[in-house]
Amino acid sequence: MIDLTLPAWAGWAMGCGLLLFILMVALSVRRNHGIKRSLFAMPYTLWMFIFTLLPCVLIAYYALTDANGRFTLDNFRSFWDSNHIMRENLRAMGGDEMAATVARGSVNVDTLVYSLWMAFLCTAISLVLGYPAALFMADRKMKLGATLVVLFIIPMWMNFLLRTIAWMSLLEDNGLINAFLEWIGIGRRQLMYNQQAVLLGMVYNFLPFMVFPIYTSLSKLDPKLGEAAQDLGCNEIRTLYKVTMPLSLPGVISGITMVFMPSVTTFFIPRVLGGGNTRMFGDLIESTFKTAGNWNLGSALSLIMMVLILISLSILRKADPNGEGGGIV
């Protein structure tokens, strides 16, 4: 039998939510009820507090303590130099000379730099591919535009993992693409388990997140602005970079944010399509927690990543002062 029963806590949550909603509608009808609207945001605020804010505090706590719960900055040192614990152990055993020969372990920093580089590449490729696509989709004269929108949405209805695994069957040694390559006489070749395959998987999965914000901001543009530019002497290309592009900047920034962030943290794509040959930071955090069981170091790595994302977000929002990309005004 399939278990279709509602978990008790979900039932309570839905019940309370419904009650609050009815109460809110009732109070909206009668003005001046003396109850602040913000009160109704309480359940969500509570939810956010328990499941978002609290874990962040816990991550910070773990990152700043050792396995015995004592305050330490060792986890951050391990990020910078993954061998420092080994070196200290050697020193503690009196092997100062041997300790001096242990070089700085740069695996964590390298992985982060590599992840940032991959995310940058993925974002850049998505932008270059996505902008013209969005431009085409938003063009009112193109009858195909609407069809293209649907074509971009349909893959998103499928599960993200499934889509990535589907690429495996395309790229693998006995896969569809290799069969085709052999048929046209180029011969089979290793397509998977390398950087290109990971990048391909990332671009494929995140491209819609670039296309849609740009598409939205382009289709909101008044077509009269393009006409005005042409009227004042711009040809089509100049109109594009003097009017259309600057005015779609909020969409571009939003798209960059939405592609860059999941790209840095992705761990499933490099694992499936990279086969462990290319390690990314999300992958590293996951294995630090699960394989190595080192929650303290894992938390430190997560914290570093969060800070980096926050910094890059605030830089991006500087470029979008109106906050149309979805941010601070």
Add this chain to the structure above:
Amino acid sequence: MEEPRMIHLENISKEYDGVTVLDDINLYIRKKEFVTLLGPSGCGKTTTLRIIGGFEYPTTGRVMFEGKDITNLPPYKRRVNTVFQKYALFPHLNVYDNIAFGLKLKKMSRAEISKRVDKMLNLVNMAGYGKRSVDSLSGGQQQRIAIARSLVNEPEVLLLDEPLGALDLKLRKEMQLELKSMQQQLGITFLYVTHDQEEALTMSDTIVVMNAGHILQIGTPKKIYDEPQNAFVANFIGESNIIPGTMIRDELVHFSGVDFPCVDAGFGENVPVDVVVRPEDIVIVGEDIGQLTGTVKSVLFKGVHYEMMIESGDFTWKVHSTSMQPAGSRVGLSIVPFNIHIMHPMKEAAK
């Protein structure tokens, strides 16, 4: 002195998905002329303007510019500029950069651009606003900037698509006069689109009345007002009483059961016609001496005058007069021959 023809539309037709919006339009515009395309919405006046601007291409016909065929030339190669209905100012540029937009494309020196932009800001009474963002301006100010942005390029022809439509009445009237004086000062040809007949009468040298993709009449404001060619024009330009009648012979017309002397001729004898009489041209006289008699049905105070609906026989006349007759009173109506205007009936005119 006759100015040379700037723009000549030859047999322009335009269809959208099989629907005809312009049907065989022929029109020319002379240099320095202020021409207004006037008609109800959907009559094709904006499409005509967009064809001249280069934003639409006609299905058939040619657009001539100083004798050269520009039908298929893109907008940026035409020596015309457009003031758009809702201004279409660039929101990412400030006032100065909006006006300088066209000049910068011409690779002009910065000093020259600055000089010209300042001159334009002065012309439209917006000096000192250069650094402001366009979003911070009121509708009337945005309109001035849009006009300056077009005029700074020194176009041969300025196309204006209901530029004052979004402004309130008082501001609109001020801008009408300003636009007219700008046009005279700069000596630029203006092609103006509006559905406001009063605006058209105030500003234009020539009015082109359009309806349903056709040009119904082209003429000076006075001619269009005094001698409308058919009932549509008479109705659209100002208020009028239009009554079917019969032309008995030259200078004598029969309507409302009475023979009226008039000044029109050349219609033939015993021909059905439409008769137009403007409300202000009907004189209320004593019941015993009027050409017609009637009963006042309603009275409305309109500020300068009273508007009375006076029923005479089976026709109700709209009469404007500064002296009021109370509702229900019997009055006589009199029309001098000069104020009776005879037209071909609408159906015949369409042929």
